[in-house]
Amino acid sequence: MRKVMIALALLGMAGPVTAQVATIRTKTADYEFTYRYPAAVARIPALKRGLDAEATTIRRNTARDAASDRREAKASGFPFRPYSYEKTWKLVTETPRFLSLSSDSYNYTGGAHGQPASSALLWDKAAGRRLETQSVFVSSAALQAATRTDYCARLKAEQMRRNQGDLSSMNACPPLKDLTLLLGSRNGRAIDRIGLIADPYVAGSYAEGSYEVTLPVTRAILAAVKPAYRAGFAPGR
Structure with a gap:
């Protein structure tokens, strides 16, 4: 987290990374799922709907794949390791034209270690739409x-x-x-x-x-x- 805060500070983000974050969380015997985004997203209904839809899709896929792996592990006599997925969107900056976000995610599917990844999102306020940076x-x-x-x-x-x-x-x-x-x-x-x-x-x-x-x-x-x-x-x- 410290490296993330340093990187965002260099890019000009105001305020702490963890301030005013909305969290979607599910935990079952098969998997644990966490998805977060900052309060700035909630001020833009279309953007919020898009991220909520993404969270729903990823959670469903995680649940499906984890359940399948549990069945295969049981049939093969191997131990099952619960899946986990976590993604956090953070505010990079907000200008009169753009809202810029970055995300860190971590996906674990039972192997030696999980896979971290980053992504970015740009919201064009003038056009009211999401852009690839x-x-x-x-x-x-x-x-x-x-x-x-x-x-x-x-x-x-x-x-x-x-x-x-x-x-x-x-x-x-x-x-x-x-x-x-x-x-x-x-x-x-x-x-x-x-x-x-x-x-x-x-x-x-x-x-x-x-x-x-x-x-x-x-x-x-x-x-x-x-x-x-x-x-x-x-x-x-």
């Missing part, structure tokens, strides 16, 4: 070209720190398509920074955890924003 840019190629050099340099520095300078165990710099893209703001007026999250295995081993890099919005990044959204962005520092 990369969809506000001209193309993934344009955004990657604008961020690649700075991102890879910062990622490598963190990889070297965690691996104590041992280059042999370091993964290559991952492409943008393998990363979670967050949009943040220092002042709440415009998007002026972006966060790039590499989940476990993407930039390092499972034990290394996720790698999170925050970049200021540069002129090159601004040029990669679609004209329809450019007024909602500003240069960062």
Whole structure:
């Protein structure tokens, strides 16, 4: 949780991560399910309906798969390990144009360990609809070209720190398509920074955890924003 709070603070989130969170929770003999989102979501009925529907779908799938695994384990004479799924949406920032959210999830299906993952969500207040964060840019190629050099340099520095300078165990710099893209703001007026999250295995081993890099919005990044959204962005520092 501390790493999450640091990453969101760098992106400009105001207030504690755990403030005013709505929680959906179910626990049975087969599985445990928890889904959370911040109070900012409840102020937007369409967004709340979308996340509630997502929670319902994931819970049903978890219940179905866990029940199936329990039956198979019993038939094979193996012990059953209950499933668990947890997802928490957090407020990254809110500007006059956008509401930016990030999520951390953890899915355990009876193996050696569960699988953590990150995701992002952008709500366009002007259009009243949910967007994929990369969809506000001209193309993934344009955004990657604008961020690649700075991102890879910062990622490598963190990889070297965690691996104590041992280059042999370091993964290559991952492409943008393998990363979670967050949009943040220092002042709440415009998007002026972006966060790039590499989940476990993407930039390092499972034990290394996720790698999170925050970049200021540069002129090159601004040029990669679609004209329809450019007024909602500003240069960062």
